[in-house]
Amino acid sequence: MAPLSLLPLAILASTPFASAIPSSHLYPYPRAACDKPTLDSAADTYVSAQTSGSLNTLHSLFASNFTYLENNKEILTEQSLLKKPLKIEHRRTNHDLVTCATYTELVAPTGPYVIGTQIKHDAATGKIVSIDTVASTTGSWLFNATKTLSYVLNETWVEIPEGKRDARATIQAAGDAYLDMWSDAAADKKVPWGTPCVRLEGSAYTGTGAATDSCKPGIPSNHNQAPNTHRRYVIDESMGSVSIFCVWEHMMNASDSHEFRLENGKLRYVHTITECGGKTCKL
Ligand SMILES: *[C@@H]1O[C@H](CO)[C@@H](O)[C@H](O)[C@H]1NC(C)=O
Ligand SMILES: *[C@@H]1O[C@H](CO)[C@@H](O)[C@H](O)[C@H]1NC(C)=O
């Protein structure tokens, strides 16, 4: 049993979530070589647990100091969405071999749920140190899992050939610049806008299939809003992607997941998952 599970749930549940995010979720886990099969096997086990609603096999992978975050709140896995068996109709896992982590995107229209999950490992043992989930359901911002599924399945997220990959820092900087647009008037100039570029925000899709699709229409015009804070990253150079989890302080501190894909240094796809701001959507 993880030490945290010994804490009374009431204490965990009543902690304001922004301050409750442990530092282990905010900073990359030990910088060391990490093995893709280990990451894939753990991500597969996570998806199996979510499919069956049973935590038994997943539990055996937890490090002794394992923590579980759901929509920016630390809770017990026994009380979590993982206990709900879901029919998952879309799943994609990206790998961060530097921080020893994965990001998995899941869509389960019959839940209905759209879920983003960052899993961080201890690079030395391969054990899971944290599972960090941003989950949306009926009532969440722009939520319609059936629509989300149809758009997701029509996109092409393939590995970028070696030699054509963007640097980690470039990918992260693009995501950070984008998330800075709410609070920094200069940030949009730092975003490497691409053409075509498509945003999938909840179930709202800006793509038309045209070569001229742009991600710029509808970006924040008010740059004096509260910032997107407590960012946690999973970066996969082979996918040109960065997953960033954060707190949307400008939307009643809603939990938010933004994933960005760059191709040839330019922004190609943006996916967002955002919970209800100000109220908690029952998962
Ligand atoms: C959790 O344990 C790992 C070793 O398994 C260690 O590297 C890490 O610092 C620990 N994290 C915290 C937050 O205690
Ligand atoms: C979700 O979108 C689909 C496809 O556009 C639509 O048929 C369905 O009614 C929507 N569901 C809800 C709950 O609004």
Ligand SMILES: *[C@@H]1O[C@H](CO)[C@@H](O)[C@H](O)[C@H]1NC(C)=O
């Ligand atoms: C699927 O993508 C193609 C090309 O990328 C586009 O022409 C088509 O409109 C898209 N379909 C949907 C349902 O978005």
Ligand SMILES: *[C@@H]1O[C@H](CO)[C@@H](O)[C@H](O)[C@H]1NC(C)=O
């Ligand atoms: C959002 O979180 C910040 C930082 O913890 C806090 O100062 C602020 O009062 C919160 N806002 C709302 C609407 O809860």
